[in-house]
């Protein structure tokens with residue numbers, strides 16, 4: 419198959435079609451980036467890790483590690499124009515190194531499968547909350563009622579499993595329909611609508627009287643709360659929220675038209691993604707403090723705080739329903755991208771149709787997802803290493819596989835690819851290019867390695 423493609427990378431075209439415009443690409447990557455990571459995971463890991471110091475480390479990771487990794491992923495994807503495994507093999511050979519770089523794509527395919535296995539369970543949870551909100555279950559409800567609803571839901575593995583199944587079905591459906599028709603349509607309205615609704619919620623948060631406390635929790639650093647393990651978690655969150663380190667952005671980059679500016683696209687995505695996460699934090703923590711809740715309540719945090727807020731708001735049933743619809747949409751567009759590397763690989767490798775590949779990979783992910791479904795009920799007491807099956811999957815993928823994938827991607831773009839190739843993709847050797855190259859060659863790789871080694875205790879403390 420590789421032989422059929424022209425040797426000049428500029429003439430190579432994707433095997434799966436192209437985005438219709440620059441905006442379609444930005445929307446698709448934003449749709450991938452904005453999801454449960456911003457609204458569900460960001461607030462609860464911030465809460466578990468003590469607030470401000472964690473947030474600042476996370477922001478630093480987005481800037482100096484996340485941005486160069488994302489640009490590297492897009493440029494590699496566009497240059498190779500295949501699934502991440504084949505692209506890494508092709509570019510590895512083309513740049514005079516080794517086609518074994520395909521391993522980076524393989525790590526990403528596996529990470530995507532594992533992440534989606536639990537992402538779909540949480541996606542199912544948001545789906546269930548559309549119905550609960552719509553039925554008025556949260557109207558005027560106090561903290562104990564809202565907590566009770568959450569406990570009842572999570573306690574029933576059949577219910578959690580059912581919604582997980584529906585969510586996976588929806589994801590397989592869109593992926594099976596293909597790049598142009600499926601993905602583009604799904605992302606066009608969701609992000610602005612979500613932003614708008616978050617601003618409505620922000621209005622409510624300000625009226626709780628605890629807004630100041632929320633802001634200071636989010637932004638006043640208490641460095642004593644920070645350990646190397648929390649720094650690793652902050653870095654993992656940065657990778658996860660930007661959808662980088664596993665080839666999703668690389669797979670989308672493969673469909674990017676030649677003339678689109680990569681730094682501009684990456685900056686637009688990172689900006690909207692980070693704003694939505696910070697906005698989620700600003701909405702949620704005042705509600706936590708106003709109701710005397712524990713910021714470290716874990717994965718259930720948004721499913722308690724937001725229903726509580728909606729329950730006390732005028733028009734709450736309406737807003738809550740719309741909110742969970744949008745959140746499900748956001749999760750859906752991210753889930754699609756989590757499957758894309760594996761699906762593109764099966765299509766090209768096994769010569770299957772998109773629909774067949776989506777069903778094959780989707781069923782596998784669905785089955786693995788039951789490990790997480792059961793982590794909240796039947797197997798809640800089965801803990802090892804980092805905790806439940808869910809906790810372990812979360813740690814393994816976000817804090818280990820994504821940063822490792824990111825390290826290899828940025829290292830490849832910075833050190834293995836020649837200057838001409840990368841400058842060609844990044845629009846010439848100007849200041850932006852020089853900054854990218856410095857971050858990609860020095861700051862990001864050293865930063866990732868340093869945090870890794872510190873977190874596992876392999877580097878001694880200097881003081």
Ligand code: PHE
Pocket residue numbers: 450451452453454455456533657658659660661662664666752753755756
């Ligand atoms: N970025 C998505 C979110 O924040 C999750 C995701 C991770 C999607 C990795 C694709 C790849 O919800």
